[in-house]
Amino acid sequence: MPKRYVIIGGDAAGMSAASQIRRMDKEGEVLVFEKEGVISYAQCGLPYWVGGVVSEKKKLIARTAEEFLNRYNIDVKLYHEVVKIDPSKKEIKVFRREEKDEIAVPYDVLLIGTGSTAIVPPWEGRNLPGVFTLKTMGDAEKLLDWLSSHTPTKAVVIGGGYIGLETAEALHSRGFKVTVLDLAPQLIPTFDKEIAEIAQDALTRHGVEVHLNEEVVGLEGDEKGVKAVVTKNGKFEADLVIISIGVRPVSELAKEAGIELGPKNAILVNERLETSIPDIYAAGDCATHFNRIKNAPDYIPLGTTANKQGRIAGINMAGGDAKFAGVVGTAIVKVFDRTIARSGLGERDCEALGIPYQVVLIKARPVSHYYPWEDEILTIKLCYHKDNRKLLGGQIAGGLGGVDKRIDVLATALFHEMTIDELQALDLAYAPPYNSVWDPLQQASTVAQRG
Incomplete structure (x- = not known):
């Protein structure tokens, strides 16, 4: 059988x-x-669909249930x-x-x-018209459908994580006055403070208000819709609210x-x-x-x-023998004209795990010093073990160019348990428009060696 x-x-x-x-x-x-009624779609693309960068729903769908059945004889029951x-x-x-x-x-x-x-606390008013999450295709469809028949102007995003910041940018691009609220003392708590502040600066420079240390206690409104988000410190007017505090x-x-x-x-x-x-x-x-x-x-x-x-x-x-090699915690997010990325452990992670660590923090151009570069220079922070000098993690911030290349190199180094000193031996691509003769990661390694 x-x-x-x-x-x-x-x-x-x-x-x-x-x-x-x-x-x-x-x-x-x-x-x-x-x-639900849809499968095999790109959840990470939902903020870009809401913001209009992705023009239509079907571009986010890899394959339909009908395609899986007709091409692969995989029976999907929606x-x-x-x-x-x-x-x-x-x-x-x-x-x-x-x-x-x-x-x-x-x-x-x-x-x-x-x-x-999506995590939605039992706040009073969480079910008011105009209050949404943005986790599934259904969430995005409900939001866009609601926007097609309503004309809100003030949006509050509760939560300053990856999706929260991407959603804030998406709503800003649609012309909203956007406010981001977060319970923590900084945005994106998985990042260290120096890098998170660069993301916050990108938001504020583009007119997005950021309020930290704000504990939401409820939402106010009536049958017509939400009118405000209430925190322990005050009240923020809103006719659209996105709850994005994690999953x-x-x-x-x-x-x-x-x-x-x-x-x-x-x-x-x-x-x-x-x-x-x-x-x-x-x-x-x-x-x-x-x-x-x-x-x-x-x-x-x-x-x-x-x-x-x-x-x-x-x-x-199906009877094979494959093993999941594991993760090192690599992530990247665009915040307007800035990019922040991380891989491995940050300072708080090291402290929580009781790992003796050291840090090197540098700023470097992602291209040769003489080559024109109008974008942001890179901020690189690396953590490494104090005793054996093994890389523990790193975080990078910069403009729209250069961050992704370095975070992937770092992720590879972490995957293979390299030391911070071994970064200098890597044979990385070099040409003036793309790099210096010593890559910024290698520059950080040199600074770490000097102690």
Whole structure:
């Protein structure tokens, strides 16, 4: 009998797994259950669709359910919500939204790819018209549909993380007066202060108000819509509010099935993406991600990781033997005319883990000193182990050119456990329009050697 592969969730991890299973097993039955009406789309592109950089929805969709069925014989069931996993019977219970009934579906191997969901605190007024999250395609559609029939002018973005800042820029480009509120004393708390301040400066230079140390307690408005965001310190007028304070893994199904959870209640998986129950795998934003630097399970939900984990889970589900190598925590974000990026650990991470560390902080041109360069110079901050000098992490800020190249070099160095001194030996590309004879990362290494 052909093997039945069942996948819960039709986004990055789920569809990567489904595709890999089909490559390895031409005869097996591949069933994907997705509770929404769209699959395989770029969540990270949603702020750019809202802002008009991406002109239409279909550009964010990699493949439709029909394409998966016709080209790969992968059966995707839209508007099918899995409500229970029963490992003892090796079956799931599925609520079919359109039929309004519940069915039982047996499986041989199961993948949980339920992703993450936006965190929305129980604030009074959170359900007022004009209050949105921006996590899913459905969220973006609701926001754009609402904007097509309303004319708000004052937008408040609650949360100064990656999506919050990208959304602030998107709304600014649509002509809104934008205010960003954050509970923390700085934007993007995963970055160190020196780098976060560069992002904040980019916002304020473009007319976006930033208010830190602001604890939201509720939202005010009436049946016509939201009118203000209330914090412990005051009140901020708004006729549009985006809540963007982070995400949490959707792991309730796994927990109820007796599957072990890990950091931040993500589903704990091993290097083969197996859970604590045989024949059940998990991947993507709902699962843990092994951190190579911490040498421990972590939770760093990103689309790149979800695709990698989905592929590896699919190989193993189909009888192969692949291992997830882990992450080093690499991320990059554009904030108007500035770019900030990070990989590995920052100072606060090192302090929290009790790692003895040292820091080098430099500013450098990303091109030769004599070559014209009108963009921002790079600010580079590297952390390395005080005793063995192994690289622990780094953060880079600059303009729209030069940051991405260096953060990827740094991520590669961290992945291979290089020391800060070994950066100098790397054979990196050089021509005056692109680099100096010594890359800025190598310049930082030289400063670190001088002590």
